[in-house]
Amino acid sequence: MSLTQTRYTISEVEARTGLTQHTLRWYERIGLMPHVDRSHSGQRRFSDKDLHWLAFVGKLRATGMSVADMVRYAELVREGEHTVDQRRELLEQTRREVRARIAELNDALAVLDFKIDMYAMGTTAGKATQQ
Amino acid sequence: MSLTQTRYTISEVEARTGLTQHTLRWYERIGLMPHVDRSHSGQRRFSDKDLHWLAFVGKLRATGMSVADMVRYAELVREGEHTVDQRRELLEQTRREVRARIAELNDALAVLDFKIDMYAMGTTAGKATQQ
DNA sequence: TACTTGCTTGGAGTGCACTCCAAGGTTTTA
DNA sequence: TAAAACCTTGGAGTGCACTCCAAGCAAGTA
Numbered sequence: 001m002s003l004t005q006t007r008y009t010i011s012e013v014e015a016r017t018g019l020t021q022h023t024l025r026w027y028e029r030i031g032l033m034p035h036v037d038r039s040h041s042g043q044r045r046f047s048d049k050d051l052h053w054l055a056f057v058g059k060l061r062a063t064g065m066s067v068a069d070m071v072r073y074a075e076l077v078r079e080g081e082h083t084v085d086q087r088r089e090l091l092e093q094t095r096r097e098v099r100a101r102i103a104e105l106n107d108a109l110a111v112l113d114f115k116i117d118m119y120a121m122g123t124t125a126g127k128a129t130q131q
Numbered sequence: 132m133s134l135t136q137t138r139y140t141i142s143e144v145e146a147r148t149g150l151t152q153h154t155l156r157w158y159e160r161i162g163l164m165p166h167v168d169r170s171h172s173g174q175r176r177f178s179d180k181d182l183h184w185l186a187f188v189g190k191l192r193a194t195g196m197s198v199a200d201m202v203r204y205a206e207l208v209r210e211g212e213h214t215v216d217q218r219r220e221l222l223e224q225t226r227r228e229v230r231a232r233i234a235e236l237n238d239a240l241a242v243l244d245f246k247i248d249m250y251a252m253g254t255t256a257g258k259a260t261q262q
Numbered sequence: 263t264a265c266t267t268g269c270t271t272g273g274a275g276t277g278c279a280c281t282c283c284a285a286g287g288t289t290t291t292a
Numbered sequence: 293t294a295a296a297a298c299c300t301t302g303g304a305g306t307g308c309a310c311t312c313c314a315a316g317c318a319a320g321t322a
Contacts, residue, residue: 011268021269022311029272041318043269062239067309088250095243102236105229108193112226119219142298152299153281160302172288174299198279 007037007045017054031071032057034078063098138168138176148185162202163188165209194229 010021019027024044027033034053037045060070073090076083141152150158155175158164165184168176191201204221207214 009268020311023309025270026310039269039318041269043318056242059239059242062235063243064236084250088247091243091247091250095240095247098236098240098243102233102240104193105195105233105236108190109226109229109233111187111190112194112222112229116219116222116226119215119222140298151281154279156300157280170288170299172299174288 006048008047008051010044010046013046013051013054016051017058019054019058027057030067032067032074034074060094063094064101065094065097069094136178138178139182141175141177144177144182144185147182148189150185150189158185158188161198163198163205165205191225194225195232196225196228200225 008016010024013019013024014021017024024033028036028044033050036050037047039045057070060073069090073087076087076090139147141155144150144155145152148155155164159167159175164181167181168178170176188201191204200221204218207218207221
């Protein structure tokens with residue numbers, strides 16, 4: 001365990017996460033970030049812990065979870081250990097939705113495959129599939 | 132080939148497709164529908180062909196394709212047979228995006244699984260994963 | 263020191279995909 | 293025929309997730 005903690009400016013975090021400075025400030029404002037440390041002059045200094053949290057939030061974003069739900073999750077984390085069941089439930093609900101979304105995408109993919117094959121097999125075979 | 136063509140009012144189409152009347156009218160306005168037939172008094176009368184098109188559009192929407200791109204596709208269809216290559220290309224681009232999206236979702240799913248297991252395995256094992 | 267680049271805030275603006283409204287004409291049912 | 297249900301239009305409004313702005317203070321470089 002080191003005593004030196006790396007601290008990142010908002011630009012560095014922007015470069016590392018791909019999130020804009022605007023979005024990072026907005027995340028903090030809406031309660032999606034635990035309060036970020038500040039320099040003596042008030043500028044944000046992000047820690048590795050913040051970066052980890054942001055990475056996790058990125059995964060939640062990738063699931064399609066709404067910002068409102070991510071904020072809800074962040075609140076539960078702040079409230080402490082006794083919210084573990086609610087957090088798990090929120091994540092399980094999200095997982096169900098992700099699975100459903102993947103199924104939907106696979107379904108749409110099959111239609112796409114069919115249509116592309118149709119087009120690839122020379123000029124649209126049969127007037128029935130003219131679209 | 133029957134001479135009787137079934138024609139549906141906008142309410143019937145709403146019930147069948149799950150799209151609201153507002154959305155159906157909006158689709159027509161923005162050029163996402165080939166012009167729908169009208170009754171003598173100007174009310175919409177959708178055909179089975181329209182319903183098929185709407186079903187296909189529903190699949191495109193399920194892929195996450197933007198409305199703008201769906202309109203572009205609809206325009207290409209209206210322009211005729213010589214746009215087949217462009218249509219195929221648009222669909223192939225969409226397919227690449229869908230595959231990437233599925234990969235991203237699977238990736239996020241793995242994180243979700245890991246996290247849920249963590250919570251399920253009794254009170255959060257190890258302070259490192261406190262979120 | 264002068265200059266450039268970076269950071270701060272609250273609030274306004276953007277783009278997407280709908281979603282709804284008002285006012286009025288049409289069609290169906292009792 | 294009368295009432296209820298249904299349909300029309302252009303345009304305004306909504307919710308989400310950012311995205312940007314202005315004014316001003318802070319930090320790093322020649």
